[in-house]
Amino acid sequence: MKLRLTALALVVFVAAVAPSSAGARWQPPVGTAWQWQLDKPLDFSVNAPVYDVDAFETTAHQVDRLHKLGRHVICYVNAGAWERFRPDKDKFPDSVLGRALDGWPGERWLDIRRIGVLGPLMKARIARCASKGFDAVEPDNIDGYQNRSGFSLSGSDQLRYNRWFSRQAHKAGLSVALKNDLGQVKALVSDFDLAIVEECFQYRECKKAVPFVDAGKAVLETEYKLDRSDFCSKALALGFSSMKKRLSLGPWRRAC
Numbered sequence: 001m002k003l004r005l006t007a008l009a010l011v012v013f014v015a016a017v018a019p020s021s022a023g024a025r026w027q028p029p030v031g032t033a034w035q036w037q038l039d040k041p042l043d044f045s046v047n048a049p050v051y052d053v054d055a056f057e058t059t060a061h062q063v064d065r066l067h068k069l070g071r072h073v074i075c076y077v078n079a080g081a082w083e084r085f086r087p088d089k090d091k092f093p094d095s096v097l098g099r100a101l102d103g104w105p106g107e108r109w110l111d112i113r114r115i116g117v118l119g120p121l122m123k124a125r126i127a128r129c130a131s132k133g134f135d136a137v138e139p140d141n142i143d144g145y146q147n148r149s150g151f152s153l154s155g156s157d158q159l160r161y162n163r164w165f166s167r168q169a170h171k172a173g174l175s176v177a178l179k180n181d182l183g184q185v186k187a188l189v190s191d192f193d194l195a196i197v198e199e200c201f202q203y204r205e206c207k208k209a210v211p212f213v214d215a216g217k218a219v220l221e222t223e224y225k226l227d228r229s230d231f232c233s234k235a236l237a238l239g240f241s242s243m244k245k246r247l248s249l250g251p252w253r254r255a256c
Helices: 007-017 060-068 115-131 155-171 182-188 206-214 228-238
Strands: 050-054 072-078 081-083 097-100 107-110 136-140 175-179 194-198 219-223 241-244
Touching: 060 072, 072 081, 072 115, 115 155, 136 155, 155 175, 155 182, 182 206, 194 206, 206 219, 206 228, 219 228, 228 241
Parallel strands: 050 072, 072 136, 136 175, 175 194, 194 219, 219 241
Antiparallel strands: 081 107, 097 107
């Protein structure tokens, strides 16, 4: 049966997909489907209301095009690790560069205790997201305290840095996702607007992200190895927005 939009319904629809403003940050509701693509060229054809794409590789024109297609757009930035292929790589002093990330050549953990040094660099990345018209930011690798970073990072160090990053994103008018850091969800759920989680069903730790759903905030989740039959019914029961992706994070996806 075809549906006819009334004038009021049209206004509601436009408001739902319009870019966020500084006065009212966008927050995806529980169950919002999403697409995550960090490998180019960007595929605009995926039928998902949320796209998560790279801060540097994605242009303002592409963000605007996604908005016109009715999508909200999340800005991926690496907040906890240095990447040798980024245009601002030379601005990071050697003193804040730690061990290499396992499985990710050209990336090294950052000393997140050094907010005085990293702060201006991360603010510039957040400003890049805001200037291109993104709705939200996804800070990656904000769980260095749980990894062999090369630094003696504590849970308190991580909480301080993650909350600092969240405040900066909010000041820029962007919502912000808590990426992975499942061990600190209860402490951080009030500081973040949504969660992005990888392979929590494979590692049997998804319940740690449930406080976001309880707070009415979306959990966007991805599995790489499991079959959808192994996790989709569980994801729907928890209220998660789950899908299967390839680790390269190209256009391919299989949503639950």
